[in-house]
Amino acid sequence: MPSKITEKKLKNKRFRRTEESLLAALLVTRDTVSLERLIRLARISRSTIYRHHGTVQKIVPNYHEYIMAKYKRMLKSLFKIKHIRIKSIYHSILDFLKTYQQIIDFLYHNGDSRIIEEMLLLLEPKIIDFGKIADKDTFAIYTKGISAVIEKWISDGFNKSDIPRVVEKIIYLTNTAKPYLAPIAD
Numbered sequence: 213m214p215s216k217i218t219e220k221k222l223k224n225k226r227f228r229r230t231e232e233s234l235l236a237a238l239l240v241t242r243d244t245v246s247l248e249r250l251i252r253l254a255r256i257s258r259s260t261i262y263r264h265h266g267t268v269q270k271i272v273p274n275y276h277e278y279i280m281a282k283y284k285r286m287l288k289s290l291f292k293i294k295h296i297r298i299k300s301i302y303h304s305i306l307d308f309l310k311t312y313q314q315i316i317d318f319l320y321h322n323g324d325s326r327i328i329e330e331m332l333l334l335l336e337p338k339i340i341d342f343g344k345i346a347d348k349d350t351f352a353i354y355t356k357g358i359s360a361v362i363e364k365w366i367s368d369g370f371n372k373s374d375i376p377r378v379v380e381k382i383i384y385l386t387n388t389a390k391p392y393l394a395p396i397a398d
Contacts, residue, residue: 217278302382306375313370329359357385
């Protein structure tokens with residue numbers, strides 16, 4: 213019976229090695245994912261895939277659920293900081309994406325291309341709660357712009373040294389939208 217991918221499971225060396233092998237095989241296959249090809253490339257048995265994920269079609273949702281749970285925990289700890297700045301928020305998000313680069317790359321290229329936008333939309337309730345913005349439509353447009361900047365960074369290979377430059381582009385977008393976003397840009 214397959215279950216969720218958890219930190220506890222990933223601490224198990226054998227489980228982690230199998231998942232790394234499977235993920236590497238999935239990154240190679242990208243377009244055409246077949247069970248036989250995965251078994252051959254990952255050098256794991258059919259029963260191992262079924263034990264870890266149930267079916268090949270459940271691999272993407274399992275990883276999506278795992279990465280979103282990690283991201284939500286990261287955001288929760290980030291918003292505990294009393295005086296958080298927009299620059300710090302986006303720097304933390306990019307660091308998170310870099311840390312989980314292999315999984316994000318896999319999800320992004322396997323039918324989950326809106327994952328970045330989904331992650332950014334999780335900021336909306338917090339920012340509205342802070343009283344920083346009231347117009348959801350403006351926030352959605354702002355989010356799409358930031359999502360495009362981050363997706364470009366992803367397509368360029370998640371270069372860690374580019375993080376400050378990407379954050380500056382996001383700050384530029386924020387400052388451009390400042391009349392609509394008001395205090396969030398400060």
